[in-house]
Amino acid sequence: xxxxxxxxxxxxxxxxxxxxxxxxxxxxxxxxxxxxxxxxxxxxxxxxxxxxxxxxxxxxxxxxxxxxxxxxxxxxxxxxxxxxxxxxxxxxxxxxxxxxxxxxxxxxxxxxxxxxxxxxxxxxxxxxxxxxxxxxxxxxxxxxxxxxxxxxxxxxxxxxxxxxxxxxxxxxxxxxxxxxxxxxxxxxxxxxxxxxxxxxxxxxxxxxxxxxxxxxxxxxxxxxxx
Amino acid sequence: xxxxxxxxxxxxxxxxxxxxxxxxxxxxxxxxxxxxxxxxxxxxxxxxxxxxxxxxxxxxxxxxxxxxxxxxxxxxxxxxxxxxxxxxxxxxxxxxxxxxxxxxxxxxxxxxxxxxxxxxxxxxxxxxxxxxxxxxxxxxxxxxxxxxxxxxxxxxxxxxxxxxxxxxxxxxxxxxxxxxxxxxxxxxxxxxxxxxxxxxxxxxxxxxxxxxxxxxxxx
Numbered sequence: 001x002x003x004x005x006x007x008x009x010x011x012x013x014x015x016x017x018x019x020x021x022x023x024x025x026x027x028x029x030x031x032x033x034x035x036x037x038x039x040x041x042x043x044x045x046x047x048x049x050x051x052x053x054x055x056x057x058x059x060x061x062x063x064x065x066x067x068x069x070x071x072x073x074x075x076x077x078x079x080x081x082x083x084x085x086x087x088x089x090x091x092x093x094x095x096x097x098x099x100x101x102x103x104x105x106x107x108x109x110x111x112x113x114x115x116x117x118x119x120x121x122x123x124x125x126x127x128x129x130x131x132x133x134x135x136x137x138x139x140x141x142x143x144x145x146x147x148x149x150x151x152x153x154x155x156x157x158x159x160x161x162x163x164x165x166x167x168x169x170x171x172x173x174x175x176x177x178x179x180x181x182x183x184x185x186x187x188x189x190x191x192x193x194x195x196x197x198x199x200x201x202x203x204x205x206x207x208x209x210x211x212x213x214x215x216x217x218x219x220x221x222x223x224x225x226x
Numbered sequence: 227x228x229x230x231x232x233x234x235x236x237x238x239x240x241x242x243x244x245x246x247x248x249x250x251x252x253x254x255x256x257x258x259x260x261x262x263x264x265x266x267x268x269x270x271x272x273x274x275x276x277x278x279x280x281x282x283x284x285x286x287x288x289x290x291x292x293x294x295x296x297x298x299x300x301x302x303x304x305x306x307x308x309x310x311x312x313x314x315x316x317x318x319x320x321x322x323x324x325x326x327x328x329x330x331x332x333x334x335x336x337x338x339x340x341x342x343x344x345x346x347x348x349x350x351x352x353x354x355x356x357x358x359x360x361x362x363x364x365x366x367x368x369x370x371x372x373x374x375x376x377x378x379x380x381x382x383x384x385x386x387x388x389x390x391x392x393x394x395x396x397x398x399x400x401x402x403x404x405x406x407x408x409x410x411x412x413x414x415x416x417x418x419x420x421x422x423x424x425x426x427x428x429x430x431x432x433x434x435x436x437x438x439x440x441x442x443x444x445x
Contacts, residue, residue, distance in 0.1 A: 069441050124392035131388060135379040145378050148438045149389070152371060155434055156393045159427060163396040 015203025022046075022197040029189060043101045045193050049201040050094030051119070055161075057205050058087040058126075062154045065147035074220065077143035080150060081133065082212035086205045088126045095119050115172055118160050125153045232312045236320035243299070250299075254292045254328075258336045261288060266343040274347040278405045282398060285336055285361065286391075292332055293325050293369035294386040297377035309443065318370065318439035322432060325366035333362045349411030357404045360424045364397050367431035374442050400424055 026045035064080040098116060099109040110116065132149055136142040244251050261284050272280065300308075308317060337358060340346075348354045372389045376382040400420050407417040 121392050121395050128388045135381055135385055145375055148441055149375055152434055160396040
């Protein structure tokens with residue numbers, strides 16, 4: 001599947017087209033006026049997809065870690081590593097865009113919101129993944145141990161996403177009685193940009209990851225020839 | 227040898243080794259005692275809600291330290307020898323049982339000293355003990371595999387806390403939440419649901435450890 005996707009370009013064009021649509025229509029479209037949110041509801045197209053994209057890309061990373069434990073090949077390890085990098089990048093972007101938004105909506109950049117805390121802990125988990133990779137010298141051993149940690153970490157990451165909202169009430173729109181874009185508030189206009197935005201940002205992430213994978217594979221090849 | 231027999235023999239070996247080199251286990255116990263004294267001397271008296279939070283943080287640090295050494299005391303050669311005679315699941319299962327026992331005893335001692343110096347404001351004791359027991363099993367399940375991972379890398383002393391702390395946060399949060407309910411004596415159906423979630427987490431982590439350890443073992 002990896003080979004087919006990297007040799008084809010249609011999904012990259014699709015991603016760019018969706019993002020152009022998101023940028024233009026997302027900023028121009030008339031949006032419902034909701035208390036607290038007002039115009040910042042447009043952040044739905046830029047901040048929220050970061051979170052969705054992060055989870056989807058980390059899911060890819062998990063899948064390739066499982067593949068690696070079945071086949072012990074280099075390519076699945078490279079894919080798992082590079083997708084985790086992009087997942088981490090999206091996590092950081094989601095956190096920062098959320099913090100800017102929260103500064104103006106909730107009054108504080110860090111308000112102890114469950115989603116915010118979960119993302120921060122998720123980032124710590126995946127930073128630890130890269131420190132672990134750095135701490136092992138042997139290539140085959142590093143690939144194997146990183147795959148084991150990735151699977152173990154993802155289980156607790158899922159636990160984290162479901163668990164943290166149990167601990168404190170959320171400030172996020174749509175939770176704890178806050179106004180949001182659910183069925184009652186919304187004709188399907190926001191949805192019409194939101195879903196394409198999620199797909200577009202995820203495809204962009206996959207594109208970045210595929211560049212990283214190709215670079216790493218070339219680098220490894222050159223290393224082998226020396 | 228049968229599977230259960232292998233676990234039994236390995237467990238017996240671990241306990242015997244621990245008994246022969248008493249300094250390791252006394253070190254861990256002294257670590258708890260010293261940490262509790264540090265907390266006590268810093269606070270002198272604490273609010274109930276601070277009491278429970280600090281108690282779990284003390285246990286977290288003590289547990290990471292206690293479990294971190296599980297795979298370090300054996301040389302690679304001895305690991306190779308085990309590889310030829312027992313199944314990997316038996317190794318991880320024996321370590322899991324051993325660490326659970328160790329952490330249960332550790333938690334008991336920590337709670338004992340902690341209660342003596344800082345008082346014990348807990349109102350619903352049975353629930354609190356269930357919370358501590360589930361915590362000991364959960365920490366053992368979570369840290370044993372991570373100790374096996376850290377043992378494979380260089381600089382494992384640094385690696386162990388950074389791998390374990392973020393991963394254990396969801397569990398720690400639930401343990402503290404249930405602990406608070408036990409402390410204030412306000413257990414409701416939500417608290418018992420949390421206990422159920424903790425059980426599910428423990429079982430999931432144990433299953434995952436049993437599944438993943440064989441890959442770590444093979445070189």
